[in-house]
Amino acid sequence: MMRSGSDYLRALDDGRCIFLNGGRISNVAEHGAFRGAARSVANLYDFQARPENVERSTFETPTGARVSRAWQMPTSYGELVQRREALVAWAELHHGFMGRSPDHVASTIACMAASAEVYRRHEGGRADAVLDYYAYARDQDLYLSYVIIDPQGDRSKAASEGGNGEVAVRIVDEDPGGVTIRGAKMLGTGAALSDEVLVTTLRPLGADEARFAFTAAVPIAAAGVKLMSRRSYEQAATSAFDYPLSSRFDENDALLYFDDVKVPWDRIFVHRGVAAQLAQWHEAPVHAFQNYQAEIRLMVKLRFLIGLAHKITETIGTSNMPSVRQTLGELAADCSMIEAFVYGMEAKGSFYGPYFMPDRGLLYAAQVHGQALYPRVIQALRELSGGGVIMLPSSVEDFGDPEIARLIGRTQHSPAFSSDERVQLFKLAWDAIGSEFASRHVQYETFYSGPRHVVAGMSYRTFDWACATGAVERFFQSYGLAERAPDAPLMAAAS
Ligand SMILES: Cc1cc2nc3c(=O)[nH]c(=O)nc-3n(C[C@H](O)[C@H](O)[C@H](O)COP(=O)(O)OP(=O)(O)OC[C@H]3O[C@@H](n4cnc5c(N)ncnc54)[C@H](O)[C@@H]3O)c2cc1C
Incomplete structure (x- = not known):
């Protein structure tokens, strides 16, 4: 069974905590601030499930599920192109106006799983959790968002130096049941519409910042996850005729606050690993x-x-x-x-x-x-x-x-x-x-x-600086002071 648009919309009615315009809203799928965007996401799932699109847009996972090709790691140039065509077909449905459509973070998680060896190599990396989560999220074709940037505060100082007043999300406790995180992250684009959010940090962390060095997957409806939505342009749109894009594709952005959120160990991919935290982004591709x-x-x-x-x-x-x-x-x-x-x-x-x-x-x-x-x-x-x-x-x-x-x-x-x-x-x-x-x-x-x-x-x-500077060096070495004379052979330099 493939995930349908209505499966996706139903899953949004899960009690998630989203603040907007002075209050907490219920059921984003039906709320005037999110309804149009939620339907646009649902449309992606319905599109790929149509018989004529199944082959182009989806693939069969090892467990027999049929899901978006965004979860597929290509093993050849041909598969990379095939996967791109699936992503193009989705993007054409929103004309590229949904920046964090479900294929974005699916790409992140798929590549994290393909890089399990990097998590194994670095202290604090938890490769088995990454692999298990990939299989889980992929087989349900989940819509994931992510928050990887500390909230803006004083950018001249590190978080540990009070750069954002200890606002950034960090580990505050842990026990055999998991890790408790507290603090904020910017900016969860699509978070209000997603099933789960990947919480992690992209910037390099100092040795004294281990408490910030974690990567975790958290359901949006988990206890303590609070989304402070920005103003909804969809809600402000007076009609689909007057605002044809705002009314359909306003994927929303939110500041996320993790109010002592307990994350079980099987959803922790990096644990207090400063090197693992950075390696997952750049040592892995x-x-x-x-x-x-x-x-x-x-x-x-x-x-x-x-x-x-x-x-x-x-x-x-x-x-x-x-x-x-x-x-x-x-x-x-x-x-x-x-x-x-x-x-x-x-x-x-x-x-x-x-x-x-x-x-x-x-x-x-x-x-x-x-x-x-x-x-x-x-x-x-x-x-x-x-x-x-x-x-x-x-x-x-x-x-x-x-x-x-x-x-x-x-x-x-x-x-x-x-x-x-x-x-x-x-x-x-x-x-x-x-x-x-x-x-x-x-x-x-x-x-x-x-x-x-x-x-x-x-x-x-x-x-590839070696290629660029090498060309200069080779040329540089082909002439010298001997070429001072006006009648020196010019062609020597070009050889
Ligand atoms: C619409 C929108 C959606 C986003 N969606 C997501 C999302 O889904 N997930 C997510 O994790 N993040 C998201 N982000 C956050 C995004 O990743 C950050 O905005 C980005 O990393 C820049 O950080 P910042 O906004 O804090 O800007 P800053 O880092 O504070 O930079 C602002 C400006 O300050 C100056 N500056 C700051 N530091 C330096 C420095 N060291 N050297 C020189 N100049 C400096 C530069 O002029 C820079 O342009 C989103 C942002 C926007 C605007």
Whole structure:
């Protein structure tokens, strides 16, 4: 039996503690702040269960379950591509607007299990728990979110130096039943909609920070897990016509507080292991593999945004103007660059044990470019739109009034579309580039993988400097002071 959308939605009604607008809400699947996004996640499960999609989107696990290919570790280039196609099919359902769709953290856990040896090698690593949890989460096709960043406080100090006032989640107790954790993590994107959350730390920890050095899986409904949701853009969306993206894909972000949460030992993957904590991300290719999913999603999202850019220019009759063509061409190049990165990561992939993994250097290069590119793409769409995204009826309600509807028909003119379609298109454009939802997406794409200096640092560390500096050294050694004379043979340097 495959997990269906309604199985997923039913599981959300589990008493989880989510605070929003001054109170605790019940059943996210039915609440106006989350309902649309929850249905969009349910749609992913229903999509992959359709007979025509089963082969493309799912695989059979060793226990006979049929689940998303996100859980599958590829053993060849062909399987990597096949898995990417499954991820593309999912991303196309939300056009890349759900950053932490279930395939993101499934990628994390699958790769953690494939790296069990790293957990075995480092003190504090708990390989058997990782493997057991992978099998459990995979076979139920769970939707997992994660929180891996300490809440912002004073970034000039380590958590142990009071950098965030001892706010960051840490181990406060342990006994034969498990470990008790207390404190906060930012930012659980999709956490309100997920079944369980992976709680861990990405930053390197000092030797005196062992209490922060743990990795654990926790059900969102576990006693003591509290989600402080940000404002819901879905709830603020007045209609699906006016806010077609906010109303469907607002995956939500929350600050998570673990109020003395007891985590059983079989859900603890790193225990007070400062080296194991870091090794799981970078000695194992986990960080790169999860973010490979993020680049696939970004590729799909850019295709959508660039398609939207073209539609905007058709709507206002500018698509054949040379300067507009130039902007569209530059946007196409941005989109193609991310696509090329995805295909390049795969073509330049290599084996990690029996698994064929995308190239890490190209992944981090893609992230550096993706962070800078996204705000630029949004700005280009704003420039292409002009006041069209503002010259709009206040809401879909205006179409219900005969006089306003007549005025809309008279004033919303387009060489390509009816007046209704023009309004519809520009409402969509605004939700993609100007609404609160759109603005959050700029923040998301700029920060989801870490601040710029961190991402660029990863690119620095994974680049093949020996190849680059070796080329300079070889050239450097091919000439010297002897070439001072004006008639020295130039070709020597080029040989
Ligand atoms: C929309 C959104 C969704 C997110 N979803 C998730 C999620 O699902 N799971 C999760 O774990 N995290 C998530 N995050 C958190 C994300 O990983 C962090 O935002 C990111 O790591 C940056 O950390 P920060 O926000 O605390 O910024 P900071 O680290 O505080 O950096 C902010 C800015 O301060 C400056 N700065 C800070 N430190 C330095 C330094 N050492 N050197 C130079 N400059 C510095 C830089 O200008 C930097 O851009 C999300 C964030 C956003 C915005």
